Amino acid sequence: MSYSDKVLDHYSNPRNVGSMDKSSADVGTGLVGAPECGDVMKLQIKVNRDTNVIEDAKFKTFGCGSAIASSSLATEWVKGKTVDEALSIKNMDIVKELSLPPVKIHCSVLAEDAIRAAIGDWKKKQQTAQPVTAEAK
């Protein structure tokens, strides 16, 4: 199977590979897997608490080229968006952008799941974190 140019570009030159401090209060971490193929993807976001804007995003994916490209693209897309805007990214947007063939759709699903999971983790942290800071004041 041949990958599209965009996939190859992200694959050979992935953006935003790396990791952030998982325990930091403004970092959300999503770790998701696709049992069909055994691939795993970790995506992290750093959110500005006042504006809810995602200021930074990192990923690390152990999986196929399409999964790497999808997660690389996902980090590019979420950066600069608010948390709610980022939630509107759909896997089919990724499929279109990267021209993924049908057998690779689950790889893009993984990226959408990862965004959602990272945001979910961040939101959970905000709920638990706020009362504490309020008390500290």
Place this chain on the structure above:
Amino acid sequence: MANSFQTATSTPAQDVTQSCWSCGAMRTAYFCKACGKVQPATPVDYFTFFGLPRKLNVDLAALEKDFYLLSRKLHPDVVAQGSRMEQEWSLQQSSLLNDAYRTLKDPVRRTEYLLRIEGVELEEQSKAASDKARNTGEAKKQIVPPDLLEEVFELNMQLEELRMQKKMGEDDPALLEEIGKEKLKLEEKHEAHLRDLKAYWGNWDTLIEREQHGDAVSPEERRQARDKMVDLLNRRNYVRNLVRDVNEALEQ
């Protein structure tokens, strides 16, 4: 309906209400009862092919015996003097026989096969869960438990490091030792999964037996028994892939 199972329990040759192409008598799945001629393959699932109910505990010795008996009888040499059609059918039946046997004798393949003919699609499951998460705004229910994902991720990081070190011609005994330990743990897990799977077979088989006795089994009961096995196989896939990746990285 209620007693239809009685014909399907033990004898390998299932009664099929079709007549033999050669003599017109009622035929069994592979041969005509009356004249013994080989018949065209009927599109049946592998359990039916061997005259077995859709149960997961299978008497492997009996299966093997059936297999050898049928392979001899269905061997294309038997009809070497027959018509082209008979030779063709014999070939079809033999290859169906081989596929059926290979699938049913292996515990994991047997389970995967049963789940497939029961309508479970792994890919579909994961997609459905994503759709649900999107629509409800809740986090997707991960099919694989988070701690296993964590483990998979960590080990992959270590493997990456190992590959890099090997490329640079370095080696790090501490890392190798850690990966080796992790590998042992995984292999144990792999075996434990198989034991658990076998335990779930019992649940499923009980449902089938109840049905055979004319008891109604609700779709919900069926689904529950199925999903437990699907879950386990999903986890097992990860572990299997990991063991493979570890071995590859160590051998490089």
